[in-house]
Amino acid sequence: MARAVLYDSTLCVGCRQCEEACSARWKLPYNQQIAAEEQTSSHKLTAIRTHGERYSRKLCMNCLEPACASVCPVGALEKTTAGAVVYDEGKCVGCRYCMVACPFQVPAYEWERAIPKIRKCDLCSDRTSKGGITRCSEACPTNATITGERGDLIREAQQRIRSKPSEYYGRVYGLEEAGGTSVLILGAVPFDQLGYNTNVPKKVLPELTWAALQHVPDIVSLGGVLLGGVYWITRRREEVRREERA
Amino acid sequence: MQRQSNSLAPSWRRLIWRGVFWLIMAAGIWSTWVRFSQGLGASTNLSDRFPWGIWVGFNVLSGVGLAAGGFTIAGAVHIFHLERYRAIVRPATLTAFLGYLAVVSALVFELGKPWNIWHPLIMWNPHSVMFEVCWCVTLYLTVLFLEFLPIASDRMGWTRLRGWLRKIMVPVVILGVILSTLHQSSLGSMYLIMEGKLHPLWYSPLLPVLFYLSSIAVGLAMTIFESWHSAKAFGRNLPWPLVEGLSRALAVAGAVYLALRIVDLKTRHIAPWQFGWTTETLLFTVEAVLLSVPVLLLFADWTRRSPQRVYVCASAFLLGFVANRMNVAVTGMERSSGVTYTPHWMEWSSTLMLIAGGFAVFRLAVRYLPVYGEPGAPAAEGVQPSEAADWRRRADSRVAGLAHGD
Secondary structure, three states, rough: OEEEEEEEEOOOOOOOOHHHHHHHHHHOOOOOOHHHOOOOOOOOOOOEEEEOOHHHHHHEOOEEOOOHHHHHHOHHHHHHOOEEEOOOOOOOOOOHHEEEEEOOOOOEEEEOOOOOOEOOOOHHHHHHOOOOOHHHHOOOOOEEEEEHHHHHHHHHHHHHHHHHHOOOOOOEEOOOOOEEEEEEEEOOOHHHHOOOOOOOOOOHHHHHHHHOOOOHHHHHHHHHHHHHHHHHHHHHHHHHHHHHHH | HHHHHHHHHEEEEEEEHHHHHHHHHHHHHHHHHHHHHHHHHHHHHOOOOOOOOOOHHOOOOOOOOHHHHHHHHHHHHOOOOOHHHHHHHHHHHHHHHHHHHHHHHHHHOOOOOOOHHHHHHHHOOOOHHHHHHHHHHHHHHHHHHHHHHHHHHHHHHHHHHHHHHHHHHHHHHHHHHHHHHHHHHHHHOOHHOOOOOOOOOOOOOOOOHHHHHHHHHHHHHHHHHHHHHHHHOOOOOOHHHHHHHHHHHHHHHHHHHHHHHHHHHHHHHOOHHHHHHOHHHHHHHHHHHHHHHHHHOOOOOOHHHOHHHHHHHHHHHHHHHHHHHHHHHHHHHHHHHHOOOOOOOOHHHHHHHHHHHHHHHHHHHHOOOOOOOOOOOOOOOEEEEOOOOHHHHHHHHHHHHHHHHO
């Protein structure tokens, strides 16, 4: 039972209620100046972006197989069974590998602080872990953002595309991106026109790492045997040479 | 007249170098203060879009590679029994030990919360390459300490410790080679997950293998570089037959690496010119020239006949190696990030401070510890670097002798 969020850009009116609700959840300041910032950062975990007459929303995609969680050396980021990718600042060492690895450029860092942490949307895990809905879904006056089970939301999204094919670009963003995400997005136009990265590989990213990392035990055992053997042979050769000389 | 200017020149030079050293230190200490009192925002030009800069590309990726001479030389002597290289095991070990200590110091700057640097040792994530690198570097630092300990115990007269170390040295060196193989390659594996982010000129599923092979080559280049400078700075003989041998090994190791780079580009159907004339292609060309020209030149007897030419080739290869790591960490990551990154001067100054500090500690170690000339080991044949002309002539005759004698 994994919770997810569906954002339908065609329903979004750009009222930024989601931004305000999100700031309140993280106890972050929210004012006109911050509202005008059209990108996410450590003090703004979701952002509405304007593209002419259309709007799009950026937030952590909470991937099914998150690159950030797989690269974190201390397991400070973790995908929960409830759907969210959550962050434990007590474990974090501040290496920022999660930021570099994230295909969506989501994790944000508190650059101005001497004791910093990573910031990102966690799908309101305090609520969704108990089957609840996110604060942005609650605040949205047009139901552009809704919370539900991922399977249900995929069916809902496909239903909307089927029923109004002229109003939708016929794909769900997040269905395959990075192996699938817990945030699904619908739009009227191709997603790159809405500011979404369409170059994200449609595969499970941590598997790219695992292809190399799984060989570590082989290198240890093979290397030990090989080097031990070379030592033994070359030492024997030295001994033989010394005896022949003597 | 000439004699006078000769005797004056070194002291002037020394004064200037001392001034440069303290200038670097002063700027570095100021940067350190800003870094730790105000955070990374005030001391770097990093951003959410570009979270890793030269502290990763140079201090970590290049630094770890440049310290690879420790495991290659120790492995060659202790495991492969190439006894004639024993004379350079100690300086190579010292270079590696100080190199890794410098990398760990650099990490204290780089990490947002360096006081948690030990966390990976108890908070495991076996799916993280960086977790594996942390463990390997920690263990390898221990190995380097054990490899360095004989130098200290010779100085202090700890004979029982010395005997005990002699007994465990072979397994320790084997462990060091395995650990180095793991983390030198893993620094490349760190970028495997960045498909679509790292520019296709550098992104490859073979990154771990390429990082490993290049680390072996650059470790040899660094040992040549270090031998030359030690000879000059400490008025020692350049162990020429060894350096000449290293230059041959560098040629072969470099050629293997470059061949794999070419095969890799071919199998991925990447032609460097297909991207037009961009920053990436320009810096790729710089990297390719700096890596391949010295390797090709080192195959020529003409190059290997002169210590000076060998030194220039090794230095060029070092620069090419650093260019490669910087291209992976910085150049190749810019386009997908959507921003441009130019390092803050404090990123440079803290880096310079670590390099200068490393050189200073190396100097002190050579002055007070038996780094050169292991007691009981045969001294390496050598040539005096101060007499450059004579040096070349002797080197020439030496190589000619080898060519005829062997």
